[in-house]
Amino acid sequence: MLYRVETGLHAGLDDTQGRKTAQHLLKALNLSTGSVRQIKVFTAEGLSEAQVRRLLDEGIWHDPILQAASLEPLPAGQPEPDWYVEVGFRPGVTDNEGRTARDTLALVPAGERGTSGLIVGASKRTLIPFNTVHLPERFTIKADEIQGIRAFGTRTELQSVQDVVNKRLAKARRQLDATHEFQRMGALNGQVLDAAGVKSLSTMPNREGLLSMLAGSLNGIVGGLAVALQGIVDKQDETAA
Secondary structure (H helix, E strand, C coil): CEEEEEEEECCCCCCHHHHHHHHHHHHHHCCCCCCCCCCEEEEEECCCHHHHHHHHHCCCCCCCCCEEEECCCCCCCCCCCCCCCCCCCCCCCCCHHHHHHHHHCCCCCCCCCCCCCCCCCCCCCCCCCCCCCCCCCCCCCCHHHCCCCECCCCCCCECCHHHHHHHHHHHHHHHHHHHHHHHHHHHCCCCCCCHHHHHHHHHCCCHHHHHHHHHHHHHHHHHHHHHHHHHHHHHHHHHHC
8 A cells, every 4th residue: 555654844943945945936937935835745655554653653754853744634834825736756767865765664673693684685776778879989009100209399209108099089089079069960950960970961950040940949938838827827816806
């Protein structure tokens, strides 16, 4: 069974995170809020209700001095909030705080001295495959390229092996930088190209065309945000009326 545990600050304590959220809303969206209260929600599966309540009583989920925790929704406080917004991680994103709580919730059973204890295994991780383009480069430095060759800019010193290696590495790095920039330009048109796709550059729009595409995308995003904000304003006007 899945249990939902809510934790939040005791009444009368300053909610620093909520205050920062309100300041961010004012700065980013010019939305003035009276106050913002933050409540953390933990979801636990694989435990009985008695075990969950025991963990609540022992303060495993929270700091009992500063916070309250409950299986039931915490009191909303005064004044009553106008909106409830729940924010969670996207699928595949690691919840580090939840993983730490899961590892902490492992109860160690008692046993006789000298016997085998609880086996502590590694934490489970959620991996997401992310395929990237492989850009291999290699070079060979022969003895004839080093032996008996004067170092550049000198009359008597001979060039060293490390100088030749550094110059060759710098050349390879410049080629990779140029390839990455080439792929970025292709990505603006929805294509990630390598050296084999160089002919496709002729079908890409010019600089003015790329700027027009970017402006169109931004207008769509801004328009959607404006509609959402107008809906909030209209809802507040209806409530006031």
